[in-house]
Amino acid sequence: MEKFNVHVVINNWDRYWEGFINTIQVSLMALVGCFILGTIIAIFRISPVRPLNWIGTVYVEFIRNIPLLLVVFFFYLGPASLGVPLDGFVSGTLGLIVYTASFIAEAIRAGIQSVPRGQSEAARSSGLSYVQTMLYVILPQAIKIVLPAVGNQFINLVKNSSILAVVAGMDLMYFADLINSDTFLPVTVYTFVALFYLVLTVPLSFAVHYMERRFAKSS
Amino acid sequence: MKGGLALIEFIDVNKHYGNFHVLRDINLKIEEGEVVVIIGPSGSGKSTLLRCINRLEAISSGELIVNGTLLHTKKVDINQFRRDIGMVFQQFNLYPHKKVIDNIVLAPTRVLGLSKEEATKTAMRYLKRVGIADKADSYPAQLSGGQQQRVAIARSLTMNPKIMLFDEPTSALDPEMIGEVLDVMRSLTHEGMTMVIVTHEMGFAREVADRVVFMDEGQILEVAPSSKFFAKPQEDRAKTFLSRLIHH
Numbered sequence: 001m002e003k004f005n006v007h008v009v010i011n012n013w014d015r016y017w018e019g020f021i022n023t024i025q026v027s028l029m030a031l032v033g034c035f036i037l038g039t040i041i042a043i044f045r046i047s048p049v050r051p052l053n054w055i056g057t058v059y060v061e062f063i064r065n066i067p068l069l070l071v072v073f074f075f076y077l078g079p080a081s082l083g084v085p086l087d088g089f090v091s092g093t094l095g096l097i098v099y100t101a102s103f104i105a106e107a108i109r110a111g112i113q114s115v116p117r118g119q120s121e122a123a124r125s126s127g128l129s130y131v132q133t134m135l136y137v138i139l140p141q142a143i144k145i146v147l148p149a150v151g152n153q154f155i156n157l158v159k160n161s162s163i164l165a166v167v168a169g170m171d172l173m174y175f176a177d178l179i180n181s182d183t184f185l186p187v188t189v190y191t192f193v194a195l196f197y198l199v200l201t202v203p204l205s206f207a208v209h210y211m212e213r214r215f216a217k218s219s
Numbered sequence: 220m221k222g223g224l225a226l227i228e229f230i231d232v233n234k235h236y237g238n239f240h241v242l243r244d245i246n247l248k249i250e251e252g253e254v255v256v257i258i259g260p261s262g263s264g265k266s267t268l269l270r271c272i273n274r275l276e277a278i279s280s281g282e283l284i285v286n287g288t289l290l291h292t293k294k295v296d297i298n299q300f301r302r303d304i305g306m307v308f309q310q311f312n313l314y315p316h317k318k319v320i321d322n323i324v325l326a327p328t329r330v331l332g333l334s335k336e337e338a339t340k341t342a343m344r345y346l347k348r349v350g351i352a353d354k355a356d357s358y359p360a361q362l363s364g365g366q367q368q369r370v371a372i373a374r375s376l377t378m379n380p381k382i383m384l385f386d387e388p389t390s391a392l393d394p395e396m397i398g399e400v401l402d403v404m405r406s407l408t409h410e411g412m413t414m415v416i417v418t419h420e421m422g423f424a425r426e427v428a429d430r431v432v433f434m435d436e437g438q439i440l441e442v443a444p445s446s447k448f449f450a451k452p453q454e455d456r457a458k459t460f461l462s463r464l465i466h467h
Contacts, residue, residue, distance in 0.1 A: 119312060119314065121306075122314075124275070124301070125301055126301065126325075126374070127326055128330060129298050132329055
């Protein structure tokens with residue numbers, strides 16, 4: 001039976017640490033990216049302009065219903081087949097952004113639609129354009145409503161970033177695989193990986209709970 | 220009528236929601252500086268008529284000319300058009316995430332392009348006028364209904380509109396707060412603002428209206444000067460409507 005061995009971490013600290021930093025970087029970039037893309041898709045989804053509406057719906061229904069792994073493969077293998085290969089880090093991050101954005105879009109769409117109609121009527125009747133109304137009146141209210149749901153998607157995003165290991169994306173999971181193949185101590189190696197992920201996700205989880213409580217109070 | 224320019228003109232206007240005929244053959248001319256009150260039973264199309272004036276509702280047929288603009292054509296720059304028309308809603312519709320002052324300066328800065336300072340100055344002037352300058356830094360949820368509606372009126376006035384539309388502005392208020400909102404509206408009528416008001420406040424209508432428009436089932440049944448309408452309505456439907464209100 002495998003013995004739990006702290007020396008595995010100490011001896012491989014550099015690789016753990018590099019993977020951890022890369023995982024943080026991927027998560028942060030994907031977080032910003034999928035939030036922006038998700039917001040745009042959400043606005044497409046509720047847009048009165050038919051083609052935009054259609055694009056938004058197709059995006060959400062397609063991306064949300066295929067495995068993340070395939071989305072990442074698409075960015076990893078697709079460009080390479082056209083002669084412009086992307087490395088695992090870049091294609092993995094892009095895949096995460098595109099995939100997570102479809103969930104964020106649905107959350108934000110629900111938030112936008114929960115803002116009372118009178119809000120946009122007041123804004124539009126004062127001469128604000130559709131886009132201005134969205135930016136200054138609807139979205140600030142919608143995002144407050146959906147923060148907990150979006151926060152949960154961010155937690156998923158951090159965990160899903162482990163998909164980068166499959167395309168040699170230099171993340172925490174990727175280095176863990178390397179360490180394991182050197183040490184043959186999988187339980188120890190991956191338990192420590194789990195701890196690294198918890199360092200990131202537990203604070204996020206607390207933040208979501210905090211926002212849920214605050215929102216419950218203010219409404 | 221005050222004999223000025225026609226600011227609002229409905230010509231044979233009809234509107235349908237699917238099979239529902241909401242507005243039937245509406246013909247109505249409202250002159251500059253006039254105060255017109257629209258009354259009638261619930262579901263008679265009063266609010267819809269009002270909301271057509273700033274195109275929150277589109278018309279199905281006929282012509283609607285407001286402030287020199289043919290409203291139902293596609294070429295209209297609707298945002299440009301709407302800056303001259305203020306609207307006050309039954310539910311106030313203040314932006315809950317913004318302070319009172321920021322509620323008011325949003326449109327003047329973003330639509331008229333005023334600087335924040337200029338807009339704030341004008342906003343404070345109107346807040347003073349509606350009697351709640353001390354609430355500039357409060358959030359809407361911290362105000363009473365009457366105060367919120369006065370902020371909403373100040374918000375519209377800060378755009379310096381040519382026409383003010385009021386859609387049942389006191390219907391969502393506690394009885395003791397109705398007076399403060401009507402006072403503000405009354406003072407506006409003294410300044411020659413063109414106003415179209417949908418309301419159930421008959422005493423107020425009688426007092427401030429130049430003309431009363433009585434609607435039922437999507438039609439305008441009677442248009443008459445206020446004193447004449449309330450003293451001696453011509454239409455039977457208007458008579459029953461008024462008698463029910465008075466004896467109730």
